Amino acid sequence: MSYKVALKPSEKTFDVDEAESIVDAAHRQGIHLPYSCRDGTCGTCKGRVVSGEIKHDHYSPQALSDKERAAGMALFCQARACSDLVLEIDLNNPDIQRLPSRVDQIDHLGHDVMRLFLKLPAGKQLNYIAGQYIDIILSDGRHRTYSIAGAPRDDGMIELHIRNVEGGRFSDFVFHHLEQKTILRIEGPMGAFYLRQDSTRPMLLVAGGTGLAPIKAIIEAAQQAGDRREIILYWGVRSQRDLYFQKTVEQWAEQEHLRYIPVLSEPDDDWQGRSGYVHEAVLQDITDIAQYDVYAAGPPIMVSSARSSFLAAGLPEKQIFHDAFEWALDTQEAIKKN
Ligand code: FES
Numbered sequence: 040m041s042y043k044v045a046l047k048p049s050e051k052t053f054d055v056d057e058a059e060s061i062v063d064a065a066h067r068q069g070i071h072l073p074y075s076c077r078d079g080t081c082g083t084c085k086g087r088v089v090s091g092e093i094k095h096d097h098y099s100p101q102a103l104s105d106k107e108r109a110a111g112m113a114l115f116c117q118a119r120a121c122s123d124l125v126l127e128i129d130l131n132n133p134d135i136q137r138l139p140s141r142v143d144q145i146d147h148l149g150h151d152v153m154r155l156f157l158k159l160p161a162g163k164q165l166n167y168i169a170g171q172y173i174d175i176i177l178s179d180g181r182h183r184t185y186s187i188a189g190a191p192r193d194d195g196m197i198e199l200h201i202r203n204v205e206g207g208r209f210s211d212f213v214f215h216h217l218e219q220k221t222i223l224r225i226e227g228p229m230g231a232f233y234l235r236q237d238s239t240r241p242m243l244l245v246a247g248g249t250g251l252a253p254i255k256a257i258i259e260a261a262q263q264a265g266d267r268r269e270i271i272l273y274w275g276v277r278s279q280r281d282l283y284f285q286k287t288v289e290q291w292a293e294q295e296h297l298r299y300i301p302v303l304s305e306p307d308d309d310w311q312g313r314s315g316y317v318h319e320a321v322l323q324d325i326t327d328i329a330q331y332d333v334y335a336a337g338p339p340i341m342v343s344s345a346r347s348s349f350l351a352a353g354l355p356e357k358q359i360f361h362d363a364f365e366w367a368l369d370t371q372e373a374i375k376k377n
Contacts, residue, residue, distance in 0.1 A: 042120040046070075047089060047127045060096070061115040061126070071135035072115055072128060073231040075172075075184075075362050079103075079117040080339045083231050083362070086128030087111050092121040101343050135226060137176070138163055142221045143196065145213075149283025152249060153213050154188070157197040157223060164195050165228060169260035170253045170334075170362070173197070173227030175209065182226070183209040186336070186362065188252035190259035197225070200252040200283075232336065232362035234260045240332045240358065241269035243325065245317060245345055247337020248276055251284055253362050254336055258291060270297045271325070275317025275341065277305045300324070318345035322352055329353045336362040 040057045044064070055064035062084055065072045075083035079098030088111050095103075096117040103114050115128065140157035148154045159165060165173070169190035174182040188198040204210045234257045242261070246254040251274055258270065272291070276282055282301055292299035306314040313320045318341065325331070328349055335345045342361045349359060 042091075043123045044120065045123075045125045047125060055120045055124075057119055057121070059119070061093075061118050061120065061124075063116075065115075066135075069135065071229055073229065074116050075230055075232070077116045078339070079114055080343060081361060082114065084114050084116040085112055086115055086126055088113050088118075089125040089127050091124035093118040093124065094121055095119075099343060101347050129231065135229065136165060137224065137226045138165065140197065140223050140225050142217060142219055142223060145217060145219060148200065150280050151203040152283040153201045153203070155199045155201060155213070155217075157199065157225065159195050159197070165191075165197060165225075167191060167228030168233040169256035170233035171228040171230040171256075172232075172253070172362070173199075173225045173229070176224040176226055177209060181208075184229075186230075186232075186250075186253035186256070187228070188255050190256050190263055198252075200249045202249045230362060232334070232360055233257070234264075234266075234334075235332060235360070236264055236266065238332050239268065240330060241271070243321065243328070243331040243333045244270060244272040245321060245333065245335040245337075245341075246272070246274045247317060247341035248281065250335075250337030250341070250362070251288075252336075254334065255284070257334055258297070267296050271331075272297065272299045273302055273317050273321050274299070275302045275304060275320075275337070278303055279307050279310060316344065317341065318348050321345070322348060329355060329358070331358065333359045334361070335359065 053068040075081045082102040098117045143158040144156040146154040172186040185199045188200045203214045244254045302313040302317045302320045
């Protein structure tokens, strides 16, 4: 059975089959609805059901509270249509594009992180907002999602930080076979994780691992906009060797308005800095979290722990923006088997 979906305020329409999620149906028809985890854990795909009936698959109560659900909010990555629908959702980004890109540069940034610079064909541009992400489309049609690790550049180059994941098909390819000039098909931009420039509140940036990539984009966007608000950056990783971008981050911290605190969850013997979970370090230091806009990016467990503990400490919900990355399903399965 298939239903009609109308989006407000954009007036876009598309069809949805009862067996597919609303995000998947829109995506299939070239309409980008914001999403990040596609697993009901991050809340990026949240919007309001103006009319019609939906049913949800599983989701985390941290992504959609009972109160929000009672008020008509829904997670469109987990929602399936039971009737024609009118939905209200912020499509604050340009339409999705599919483009070929050429691998221009490959750098080892650390023991398990590779940086790629992708170049688009002459005359083509990806109109993204700093903090958003793209999908790389593999030869079998599967997608791999990566945040763009920088604000838009004049030369149109796209920077990605790829972590080597055991059992990860694409990351294995990147680490062992990828060569310069390889053509990668990309799709994007996507995501609702971006700098809110209409705010004057100081910013608390919390990154876990390669969650630093979209945080880097947000820092660069603030710099480009001449935004000199106070920034406190916490970067949580396991051990010192995981601080793959340490020199650059330390250079950022030479600016008067930016402070940087690395936090190790499995500290090396010679580590003299902070240790523990990154969100706990934030709460040990920041007693007035309600004064900040918080941007958190990293693994879902880090982002959801940060979100729930910051809200419990008094941070208003409208002041936290987050981007949780989830391994693709086939990668999760491969990890489980290993
Ligand atoms: Fe839907 Fe994360 S909760 S994309």
